[in-house]
Amino acid sequence: xxxxxxxRFTRRRRLCFIWLSVSPAAGRICxxxxxxxxxxxxxxxxxxxxxxxxxxxxxxxxxxxxxxxVCVSPKEFETRDAFHKALVDCVKEAEPDLVVLAGFLVAIxxxxxxxxxxxxxNIHPSLIPSFCGKGFYGIHVHERVLGRGVKVTGATVHFVDxxxxxxxxxxxxxxxxxxxxxxxxxxxxxxxxxxxxxxxxAIGLIAAGRVCVEGNVTHILPKGT
Numbered sequence: 001x002x003x004x005x006x007x008r009f010t011r012r013r014r015l016c017f018i019w020l021s022v023s024p025a026a027g028r029i030c031x032x033x034x035x036x037x038x039x040x041x042x043x044x045x046x047x048x049x050x051x052x053x054x055x056x057x058x059x060x061x062x063x064x065x066x067x068x069x070v071c072v073s074p075k076e077f078e079t080r081d082a083f084h085k086a087l088v089d090c091v092k093e094a095e096p097d098l099v100v101l102a103g104f105l106v107a108i109x110x111x112x113x114x115x116x117x118x119x120x121x122n123i124h125p126s127l128i129p130s131f132c133g134k135g136f137y138g139i140h141v142h143e144r145v146l147g148r149g150v151k152v153t154g155a156t157v158h159f160v161d162x163x164x165x166x167x168x169x170x171x172x173x174x175x176x177x178x179x180x181x182x183x184x185x186x187x188x189x190x191x192x193x194x195x196x197x198x199x200x201x202a203i204g205l206i207a208a209g210r211v212c213v214e215g216n217v218t219h220i221l222p223k224g225t
Contacts, residue, residue, distance in 0.1 A: 052073050052074060056071070068094075097207075125195060127152070128156040142184075155175070156169055171198040
């Protein structure tokens, strides 16, 4: 088993967040950062928030919190490859121990995944492997959930690999579907009851050296091990 990032967190304690403004989760950046910081004293060095939208609320809120905020917009580059290189360079420049994707809907280039193995995590608004993969993002996930008539949904934090929502699962939390739910109502409940809880918890577990990866399976170690 490989313990995810524990040595790097002990030595450096840097955290790089990647957010995109269109996600409602973007408004939670400061509270999630604060929660993780209180848990394991993560933020001795400034975090970096990266968005592909110059008008992202996440960038504004990060600046107010004293966190470095950077925009890398694909519109500024002639090719997708050039954008990918700039994005990877921006992340590498921050020397992060952990890259956190939350609402970042742009495909992560393979070169970034290879540069940060088991150091990129994502939050997905369903219980993977249900309602995930190509086309399952944002409100579309909740539309499909309600259209299928399932009674329980939730959220998943997982490591990012070169597949689509296929990396090792770190944490999941279930949320009940209620009669009369709309996609918007369900989205809000999943965020409040699951996403906003398990994302900072996962960051804290990784930072404390309690997450081990064995193949495509993670193991959460007891405290003090």
